[in-house]
Amino acid sequence: MVCKSFLPVLVVIGFAACGTNGSSDRLRTIGHIERLAPGLDAIVPADAVFEILADGHDWTEGPVWVPALQSLLYSDVPRNAIYRWREGDTASVWLTPSGYTATAPRGGETGSNGLALDPAGRLVLAQHGDRRIARLEAPWDRPAPVFATLTDRFQGKRYNSPNDLAVRRNGDVYFTDPPYGLEHGVDDPARELAVYGVFRVATDGSVTLLISDLSRPNGIAFSPDQRTLYVANSDPAQPVIMAYDVTDDGSLANGRVLFDSWGDGMAVDQRGHLYVTSGTSGVLVLAPDGTHLGSLVTGERTSNCAFGDDGSTLYVTSDMYLVRIRLTAKGVGF
Numbered sequence: 001m002v003c004k005s006f007l008p009v010l011v012v013i014g015f016a017a018c019g020t021n022g023s024s025d026r027l028r029t030i031g032h033i034e035r036l037a038p039g040l041d042a043i044v045p046a047d048a049v050f051e052i053l054a055d056g057h058d059w060t061e062g063p064v065w066v067p068a069l070q071s072l073l074y075s076d077v078p079r080n081a082i083y084r085w086r087e088g089d090t091a092s093v094w095l096t097p098s099g100y101t102a103t104a105p106r107g108g109e110t111g112s113n114g115l116a117l118d119p120a121g122r123l124v125l126a127q128h129g130d131r132r133i134a135r136l137e138a139p140w141d142r143p144a145p146v147f148a149t150l151t152d153r154f155q156g157k158r159y160n161s162p163n164d165l166a167v168r169r170n171g172d173v174y175f176t177d178p179p180y181g182l183e184h185g186v187d188d189p190a191r192e193l194a195v196y197g198v199f200r201v202a203t204d205g206s207v208t209l210l211i212s213d214l215s216r217p218n219g220i221a222f223s224p225d226q227r228t229l230y231v232a233n234s235d236p237a238q239p240v241i242m243a244y245d246v247t248d249d250g251s252l253a254n255g256r257v258l259f260d261s262w263g264d265g266m267a268v269d270q271r272g273h274l275y276v277t278s279g280t281s282g283v284l285v286l287a288p289d290g291t292h293l294g295s296l297v298t299g300e301r302t303s304n305c306a307f308g309d310d311g312s313t314l315y316v317t318s319d320m321y322l323v324r325i326r327l328t329a330k331g332v333g334f
Helices: 038-042
Strands: 012-016 029-031 030-034 050-054 060-066 072-074 079-085 091-094 113-118 123-127 132-136 145-152 164-169 173-176 200-201 207-211 217-222 228-233 241-246 252-259 264-266 274-277 283-286 292-297 302-308 311-316 321-326
Touching: 012 072, 012 091, 030 038, 030 252, 050 079, 060 123, 060 321, 072 113, 072 311, 079 283, 113 164, 113 228, 123 164, 164 217, 173 217, 207 241, 207 252, 207 264, 217 264, 217 274, 228 264, 252 283, 264 302
Parallel strands: 060 113
Antiparallel strands: 012 029, 029 050, 030 292, 050 321, 060 072, 072 079, 079 091, 113 123, 123 132, 132 145, 164 173, 173 200, 200 207, 217 228, 228 241, 241 252, 264 274, 274 283, 283 292, 302 311, 311 321
16 A cells, blocks of 8 residues: 555546446446457456446555455555445445554554455454554454454564565465555654565464565565465555565565566456556556556556455455456456
């Protein structure tokens, strides 16, 4: 997540025939598709559109599909809340506070950002305000801000503001730690770590610094076989999407640039295509070799994306919106 910009952008909202989610007889749509290579046609149908599912947010982030709820959960970071959206219903607050649980007032980006499910199906959160990776301990049908801390320090020093996370099949959590959630950003006097790193917290609680040479590590995702880890860097001075080999012990090797671009959140489909949110450029669709096949452009600053439903729906958090687009590709795990 990168704090939203207030630069003006062009947004095109249209209306398509047929019903929506039980709330209207006309479907609101937004954005457009940029097709750069024939490979995109096998992923994005010719009539694919972005449907607006929710709007009026401050800044949306961290979508995750939860089979136990048959719903999508996503963060509104400034509001310190997680929202729930499900078919036939409107989006509503599901959990608050989601990222800052102290009582002392503070500014900045306080809420949860990235959300993921662990192998047991429990919700794991990157919490900006509390500066930790946490697991929700409350049951799905009675959500409450009851969290277990998985990690809040590295070598005795507090993290900057954990941003996004990816969970390995063995339960290890890989996460990024840029400064975006600190109240005063890079110059925050509460900052303790000298690096903006990529870390792993293992199931035994041990923490390893895996990457220390990215200026703003942000989105993170595994390839379908989990032998490659992708990390997006959201710094205009170092705009790269990186790929790293994941060794048998969980460490990383052979870091290389997959694609030259500023990046934020990411998702991966079963064939290894990478979906990278990239501000007003939308969702970049990359082949496994890094070829840019095209872009799914909402017209607003996009922050993150995740597959849901039967696996062929890509949900996208885009500034004040939650939107979705129907694809032919399926996400990993479906």
